[in-house]
C-alpha cells in the first residue's frame with residue numbers, strides 16, 4: 001500500500017472515512033479504523049460554538065488513539081472566530097484540522113458557513129489563511145463541493161484559492177450544494193481540481209465498494225478516496241477497498257459475523273455515551289438497521305430495530321435475524337440440490 005502526505009502527516013493511500021454529523025461519532029470512527037480506514041474526521045464543530053465554550057461542542061473534539069490519524073472539522077464564516085477556534089481545538093491534539101465548506105443544510109448555510117462559502121472564494125481563502133496561521137505545524141485541509149449549482153461549478157477556483165491560502169489538501173465532494181445528496185457525484189470536477197492544484201486532492205462521492213473506489217482513483221487521479229454513506233452498517237468497506245487496491249480477493253463477513261460486529265458497535269456506543277443507556281440505544285437504532293440492510297426479510301427486521309430499547313433486545317434481534325438468514329440459506333441449498341438431482 002502506498003502512502004501520501006498531507007503536510008507532515010502520512011496517510012495510507014486507501015480510503016478515509018468522511019465526516020458525518022449524527023452518524024460518524026467516536027464509536028463509528030473506531031469501528032472504521034479497526035477495519036482499515038486510512039483517516040477519520042470528527043463530526044462538524046461550530047467555530048463560534050467552541051469559542052463560546054459550548055460543552056457539547058467540546059465533546060465532539062475528543063480523540064482517542066484508536067481513531068487516529070484523525071482530523072477535527074470546523075465550520076464558520078468569520079476568519080477571527082476560525083483562528084480562535086483552531087487554537088482551542090489544538091488542545092485536543094488533532095492530526096489535521098479540516099474546514100467544512102460543503103455542508104448544504106440551511107441552518108449552516110444561512111450563517112454564511114459550509115457550502116455558502118462556495119459562493120465567496122475570497123472569504124473562503126481568508127478563513128483558510130486565518131486557520132493556517134493559527135494551526136502552526138498542524139496541517140489545515142478544506143472540504144468543498146463541486147459548486148453551488150450546476151451553472152456555477154467553481155470547485156477548481158475554490159481549490160486554487162484555498163491552496164494559495166495555505167491549505168495542505170482539499171477534499172472534493174462531486175455534488176453541487178443544490179443537489180444536496182441526490183443525483184450522482186461528478187468525477188470530472190474532481191479530476192479538474194486534481195489538474196488545477198499541486199496539493200493532495202481527496203475524492204469523495206458515491207464510493208460504495210472496492211470497485212467504485214478503484215473507479216474514483218482511476219477517473220479522477222485523486223490522491224485519496226473518502227467514503228461516507230457506503231460505510232453505513234458496513235465498516236468492513238475499508239477492508240474490502242484495501243483488498244481491491246492490492247488485487248486480493250475479499251470475503252465479506254457472514255451474517256453471523258455481521259451481527260456480532262453490530263453488537264460490538266452498539267457496546268462501543270454504550271461505553272462512549274456521555275448520556276443515559278436509553279439515549280445511546282436510541283442512537284444505535286439506525287446503525288442496527290443499516291447492518292441488516294440487503295438481506296431477505298430485512299425490511300421487517302429494520303422496522304424492529306427502530307423500537308430497540310435495550311442491549312439485550314438488540315442481542316435477541318441479532319440472533320433471530322441470523323437464524324432467519326441461516327434457514328433461508330439452508331432452504332436454498334436444499335432446493336439447489338433437488339434441482340441438481342432432478343436435472
Ligand SMILES: Cc1cc2nc3c(=O)[nH]c(=O)nc-3n(C[C@H](O)[C@H](O)[C@H](O)COP(=O)(O)O)c2cc1C
Nearest residue numbers: 018019020021043044100173205206207227228229
Ligand atoms: C448524515 C450525513 C452527515 C454529514 N455530515 C457532514 C459533516 O459534518 N461535515 C462534512 O464535511 N460533510 C458531511 N457530510 C457529507 C459527507 O462527508 C460526504 O461528503 C457525502 O456524504 C458524500 O459522500 P458519500 O457519497 O460517500 O456519502 C454528511 C453526510 C451525511 C449523509
